Amino acid sequence: xxxxxxxxxxxxxxxxxxxxxxxxxxxxxxxxxxxxxxxxxxxxxxxxxxxxxxxxxxxxxxxxxxxxxxxxxxxxxxxxxxxxxxxxxxxxxxxxxxxxxxxx
Amino acid sequence: xxxxxxxxxxxxxxxxxxxxxxxxxxxxxxxxxxxxxxxxxxxxxxxxxxxxxxxxxxxxxxxxxxxxxxxxxxxxxxxxxxxxxxxxxxxxxxxxxxxxxxxxxxxxxxxxxxxxxxxxxxxxxxxxxxxxxxxxxxxxxxxxxxxxxxxxxxxxxxxxxxxxxxxxxxxxxxxxxxxxxxxxxxxxxxxxxxxxxxxxxxxxxxxxxxxxxxxxxxxxxxxxxxxxxxxxxxxxxxxxxxxxxxxxxxxxxxxxxxxxxxxxxxxxxx
Numbered sequence: 001x002x003x004x005x006x007x008x009x010x011x012x013x014x015x016x017x018x019x020x021x022x023x024x025x026x027x028x029x030x031x032x033x034x035x036x037x038x039x040x041x042x043x044x045x046x047x048x049x050x051x052x053x054x055x056x057x058x059x060x061x062x063x064x065x066x067x068x069x070x071x072x073x074x075x076x077x078x079x080x081x082x083x084x085x086x087x088x089x090x091x092x093x094x095x096x097x098x099x100x101x102x103x104x
Numbered sequence: 105x106x107x108x109x110x111x112x113x114x115x116x117x118x119x120x121x122x123x124x125x126x127x128x129x130x131x132x133x134x135x136x137x138x139x140x141x142x143x144x145x146x147x148x149x150x151x152x153x154x155x156x157x158x159x160x161x162x163x164x165x166x167x168x169x170x171x172x173x174x175x176x177x178x179x180x181x182x183x184x185x186x187x188x189x190x191x192x193x194x195x196x197x198x199x200x201x202x203x204x205x206x207x208x209x210x211x212x213x214x215x216x217x218x219x220x221x222x223x224x225x226x227x228x229x230x231x232x233x234x235x236x237x238x239x240x241x242x243x244x245x246x247x248x249x250x251x252x253x254x255x256x257x258x259x260x261x262x263x264x265x266x267x268x269x270x271x272x273x274x275x276x277x278x279x280x281x282x283x284x285x286x287x288x289x290x291x292x293x294x295x296x297x298x299x300x301x302x303x304x305x306x307x308x309x310x311x312x313x314x315x316x317x318x319x320x321x322x323x324x325x326x327x328x329x330x331x332x333x334x335x336x337x338x339x340x341x342x343x344x345x346x347x348x349x350x351x352x353x354x355x356x357x358x359x360x361x362x363x364x365x366x367x368x369x370x371x372x373x374x
Contacts, residue, residue, distance in 0.1 A: 068323030073146070073147065
């Protein structure tokens with residue numbers, strides 16, 4: 001299945017950049033059953049990282065406790081208007097996606 | 105021996121905890137919940153659904169292989185900005201009062217050649233109904249911040265309004281519930297969810313103005329038709345047919361009550 005694009009916003013202010021990312025993902029826990037009683041297989045993001053101009057500023061491990069379509073907001077030191085911020089994730093099915101945005 | 109003063113303090117503390125219905129305590133709880141809601145609103149996943157809807161709006165689909173870009177939502181062909189805040193409205197070409205979803209069905213039929221039955225008969229959030237929800241998310245996002253403006257002077261609209269009022273107070277089902285049973289009193293709530301008093305302008309805009317919405321707890325985007333259908337389901341009565349007159353009549357009634365209020369669609373719910 002094709003992955004859906006993320007919505008990322010990044011804004012720099014007084015030397016600190018705030019990143020807000022809305023990630024489209026099912027985040028299925030593997031504990032739920034469908035209408036026929038069959039278990040819906042687990043499908044969730046396992047790793048997520050954010051880089052600023054190619055340098056990793058946030059690395060994280062995700063699990064089934066994270067909601068569907070997760071929202072992530074954080075700040076890092078540095079960053080200037082026009083710099084690139086890229087968010088990438090990998091899930092337990094081996095799918096991955098990276099989206100990039102310029103700091104505004 | 106225990107210090108009597110300490111004992112009194114303990115007793116008072118117990119009293120404070122055991123009075124959760126006290127106005128102050130519930131205000132404080134509500135404050136906490138409102139904070140949570142504000143935090144949620146910052147990353148409303150409706151954006152993701154709306155992005156899909158925008159693609160669908162511009163996608164050539166159906167037997168006629170056409171886009172919806174010429175769809176007239178009441179403000180002229182292709183005009184989306186503010187359109188859903190002024191719906192339901194009377195459409196001359198169909199001779200009917202239509203809400204956003206039934207209007208979109210008309211557009212899908214006339215422009216794209218998609219049979220409305222495909223939408224009506226689809227299951228919620230599946231097939232054509234899932235596509236409908238995406239389109240709705242896109243369109244209502246473009247009305248965020250606009251004011252509700254429905255014309256109740258139009259005779260067809262007035263008729264729908266009156267019918268909607270009847271439907272609102274009509275008690276039915278094994279529990280003998282009407283819409284007004286839950287939504288006809290000030291300050292009611294279910295668990296920690298306040299129930300807006302839909303008889304008043306304030307209540308109507310809180311309800312009508314914040315749907316369609318994304319529900320965080322189940323990760324689903326619900327249209328107004330879906331919302332109204334679920335009210336009937338919770339009444340334990342017959343669920344209305346998708347886009348049927350009663351759903352539109354209720355929508356006109358709510359929108360009429362909410363007239364002039366500010367729309368915050370798509371909403372976000374716990």
